[in-house]
Amino acid sequence: MSPAFLPVLRRELQIALRRRGDALNVLVFFVVVASLFPLGVGPEPGLLRAMAAGVVWIAALLAALLSLPRLFAADHADGTLEQMLVSPQPLPLIVLAKIAAHWLTTGLPLAIAAPLIGLQYGLPGDALGVLLVSLLIGTPVLSLLGAAGAALTLGVRGGGALAGLLVLPIFVPVLVFGAGSVTAMLIGINPSSYLSLLGAFLAVSSLVGPWAACAALRVALD
Amino acid sequence: MLETTALACERGGARLFAELSFSLAPGGLLRVRGANGSGKTTLLRALAGLTRPAAGEVRRNGTPFLFIGHSAGVKDELTVLENLEFSARLSGLREPECKKALEQLGIARLADLPARYLSQGQRRRAALARLALSASIPLWLLDEPFAALDSAGIAQVSALCSAHLVGGGMLVLTSHQDAAIASAAAQSVELRG
Amino acid sequence: MTSELYRYAAPQAFFPLAGKLVPWFSILAGLLALAGLYVAFLVAPTDATQGEAYRIIFIHVPAAWMSMFIYLVMAGWAGFGLAFNTRLSGMMASALAPTGAMFTFVALWTGALWGKPTWGTYWVWDARLTSELVLLFLYLGFIALKGAIPDPARADRAGAILALVGVVNVPIIYFSVQWWNTLHQGASISMTSAPSMAATMLIGMLLMALAAWMYSIAVTLARLRKIIIERERDAQWVRIQRNAA
Numbered sequence: 001m002s003p004a005f006l007p008v009l010r011r012e013l014q015i016a017l018r019r020r021g022d023a024l025n026v027l028v029f030f031v032v033v034a035s036l037f038p039l040g041v042g043p044e045p046g047l048l049r050a051m052a053a054g055v056v057w058i059a060a061l062l063a064a065l066l067s068l069p070r071l072f073a074a075d076h077a078d079g080t081l082e083q084m085l086v087s088p089q090p091l092p093l094i095v096l097a098k099i100a101a102h103w104l105t106t107g108l109p110l111a112i113a114a115p116l117i118g119l120q121y122g123l124p125g126d127a128l129g130v131l132l133v134s135l136l137i138g139t140p141v142l143s144l145l146g147a148a149g150a151a152l153t154l155g156v157r158g159g160g161a162l163a164g165l166l167v168l169p170i171f172v173p174v175l176v177f178g179a180g181s182v183t184a185m186l187i188g189i190n191p192s193s194y195l196s197l198l199g200a201f202l203a204v205s206s207l208v209g210p211w212a213a214c215a216a217l218r219v220a221l222d
Numbered sequence: 223m224l225e226t227t228a229l230a231c232e233r234g235g236a237r238l239f240a241e242l243s244f245s246l247a248p249g250g251l252l253r254v255r256g257a258n259g260s261g262k263t264t265l266l267r268a269l270a271g272l273t274r275p276a277a278g279e280v281r282r283n284g285t286p287f288l289f290i291g292h293s294a295g296v297k298d299e300l301t302v303l304e305n306l307e308f309s310a311r312l313s314g315l316r317e318p319e320c321k322k323a324l325e326q327l328g329i330a331r332l333a334d335l336p337a338r339y340l341s342q343g344q345r346r347r348a349a350l351a352r353l354a355l356s357a358s359i360p361l362w363l364l365d366e367p368f369a370a371l372d373s374a375g376i377a378q379v380s381a382l383c384s385a386h387l388v389g390g391g392m393l394v395l396t397s398h399q400d401a402a403i404a405s406a407a408a409q410s411v412e413l414r415g
Numbered sequence: 416m417t418s419e420l421y422r423y424a425a426p427q428a429f430f431p432l433a434g435k436l437v438p439w440f441s442i443l444a445g446l447l448a449l450a451g452l453y454v455a456f457l458v459a460p461t462d463a464t465q466g467e468a469y470r471i472i473f474i475h476v477p478a479a480w481m482s483m484f485i486y487l488v489m490a491g492w493a494g495f496g497l498a499f500n501t502r503l504s505g506m507m508a509s510a511l512a513p514t515g516a517m518f519t520f521v522a523l524w525t526g527a528l529w530g531k532p533t534w535g536t537y538w539v540w541d542a543r544l545t546s547e548l549v550l551l552f553l554y555l556g557f558i559a560l561k562g563a564i565p566d567p568a569r570a571d572r573a574g575a576i577l578a579l580v581g582v583v584n585v586p587i588i589y590f591s592v593q594w595w596n597t598l599h600q601g602a603s604i605s606m607t608s609a610p611s612m613a614a615t616m617l618i619g620m621l622l623m624a625l626a627a628w629m630y631s632i633a634v635t636l637a638r639l640r641k642i643i644i645e646r647e648r649d650a651q652w653v654r655i656q657r658n659a660a
Contacts (some may be wrong), residue, residue: 017302086272
C-alpha cells in the first residue's frame with residue numbers, strides 16, 4: 001500500500017493553487033494589520049522599532065487564525081473528509097499532509113513577507129534575519145496547533161472565532177519565544193536560546209497537534 | 223467478513239434501533255430498508271466505524287472496506303479524473319485504471335472537467351466510479367448509491383454490484399429503490415425507527 | 416469493595432450520594448474559612464513594609480492555587496472520560512470548570528486590589544499574574560467549546576481533548592511567561608516578592624486554601640447534580656424524582 005502523505009499534499013496544493021485568493025487574502029491581511037499599528041500609535045521610530053517584533057508576530061498569529069477554518073471545513077462539507085477517516089491509510093499521516101500544505105500556503109509566505117514589514121518598522125539587518133528564522137520555526141507550530149483548534153470546532157456554530165479563543169492561549173509560548181528572540185537580538189542578547197526553545201515547542205506541537213486534530217476529527221464526524 | 227452483535231445506535235438522544243445482529247459472508251448482500259430518518263445512514267456509518275454504537279459490537283476482523291456515503295465526496299476544484307485518482311490512492315489502490323473506470327460509468331468524456339460543472343447525476347457517477355476499481359476490496363458499504371441516477375446509471379451501478387458479489391465480495395446497501403442486484407445470499411433488514 | 420465503588424460510576428447512583436455529601440463539605444468549608452479569616456485578620460502580624468493591605472494575599476494565593484489545582488483535576492476527569500467512555504466523568508469536568516474559572520478571576524481581581532495600594536497600579540504584567548490571565552482564557556475556551564456543541568457526548572469528548580492539550584501546555588506557558596518577564600526587565604515588580612512568611616501567615620493561607628478546596632467540592636457536587644438531572648432527563652429515574660418532588 002503506497003503511503004498517502006504525498007498524494008494528500010499534492011492534492012491540497014493543487015486545490016490551493018486553484019483557489020489562489022485564499023492564500024492571498026491571508027497575506028494581504030497580515031500586511032494590512034501590521035500597517036495599522038503605526039497609524040494607531042504614531043510613527044515615532046524608537047517606539048516602532050521596540051514594537052516591531054511583537055506587532056509582526058501578532059499580525060502573523062491573527063492571519064494564521066483567519067486561515068484555519070478552511071483546513072477541514074470544505075472537505076467536511078463535500079464529504080471528502082469522511083473518506084479520509086474511513087481510509088485504510090493512517091489518519092495522522094493524512095492530517096500531517098494537510099497541515100504541511102497549510103503551512104506552505106500560509107505560514108511560509110508570512111515568514112517571507114515579514115522582513116519587509118520589519119524594514120517598515122526600522123529593524124536592523126541582523127534582527128530581520130532573526131525575525132525570518134523565528135517565523136520559519138514558529139509558523140509550523142501555528143499550523144500544527146491550529147489544526148487541532150479547527151478540528152475541535154468543525155461544524156460548530158461560531159466556529160472560526162471559537163477556534164481562535166481556543167488556540168490563542170496555547171500560542172502564548174510561540175509568541176513569547178518568537179518575538180522574544182527578535183527583541184533579544186535588538187538589545188544585544190544572543191537569540192539562540194529563544195530559537196532553541198521555539199524549536200523545542202515545535203517538537204512538542206508536532207506530537208500534540210496531530211494527535212488532538214485526529215481525535216477531534218473522529219469526534220466531529222461521529 | 224462482517225458481523226454485528228446486538229448493535230444499537232442513537233442519534234440526538236433517541237434510540238434508533240437495538241438488538242441488531244447479522245452476519246455477512248463472501249458473496250452476501252444485505253439490503254437495509256426503512257423510512258426516512260429510521261437510521262439507515264447511521265447503521266451504515268456504524269458498520270464503517272465512523273459512528274460509535276450505543277451498544278453492541280461491529281466486527282470486521284480487519285477486512286478492507288469501501289464506504290461511499292450520502293455526499294458525493296467529490297471536490298469542486300479538481301477534475302473528475304483527479305478526484306478519482308485521489309480516491310483510489312486513499313483506498314490504497316496501486317496503479318488504478320481510472321480512465322477505464324470512468325468509461326464504465328459513462329462519464330469518460332468528462333474526465334478533465336472540474337467537478338463544479340457537473341450535474342448531480344454526473345457527480346454521483348464520478349463518486350461511484352471508484353466501484354469499478356475496487357473489485358479487490360472485499361466489503362462495500364454503500365449509502366443510497368442510486369440517488370440522483372438515471373436508469374442507465376442505475377443499471378451500470380447494479381451491474382458493478384452484481385459482479386462484485388459474484389466475485390466473492392460482500393455488499394451492504396441502503397436504498398429506497400429495489401434495484402436488481404443478482405446475489406446468491408441476500409438478507410434484508412428493515413429499520414422501523 | 417471496588418465493585419461497590421463501581422456502582423457509583425452510574426449517574427443514577429451518584430446523584431443521591433452527591434446530595435448527601437454537599438452539606439458536609441459546605442459546613443467544613445464554612446468552619447475552615449472562619450478559622451482562616453480569624454488567623455488572617457486577627458492573628459497574623461501587620462507587615463512592616465506593606466501595612467494592612469497585604470492581608471489580601473490570604474485570598475489571592477489560595478485562589479491562585481485552587482485555580483491551577485482545579486484545572487488539573489478537571490483535565491484528569493475529562494481525560495478519564497475520554498479513555499473509558501464514562502458519562503459521569505465528562506459531567507464532572509463540566510461541573511468543575513466554572514468554579515475553576517471563578518477562582519482564576521478572584522486571583523486576578525485580588526491581585527489587582529493588592530497592586531493598587533502597594534505598587535500604585537491596578538495591573539502589573541508580572542509572570543504570575545500574566546500566567547493566571549492565560550489560565551482564565553483556557554478555562555473560558557473550555558466552557559465556550561462545551562457550550563457551543565449541542566450534543567453532550569460530543570461536547571464532553573471535544574472538551575476532553577481541549578483540556579488535555581491545555582494541561583500539557585500549562586507548564587510550557589508558565590515557563591515561557593517567566594522567560595518573557597526576565598527579558599523585559601522593566602517589570603521588576605513581582606507578586607512573588609511577598610512579605611517573608613511568618614508562620615502564622617502560612618497557617619492562615621493553608622486554612623483558607625483548605626476552605627477553598629472544601630467549598631469547591633461542595634459547589635461542584637451541587638452543580639454536578641444539576642447537570643445529571645439535565646442530561647439524564649429522559650431517563651426513568653429522573654421522571655420519578657421529578658414526579659415525587
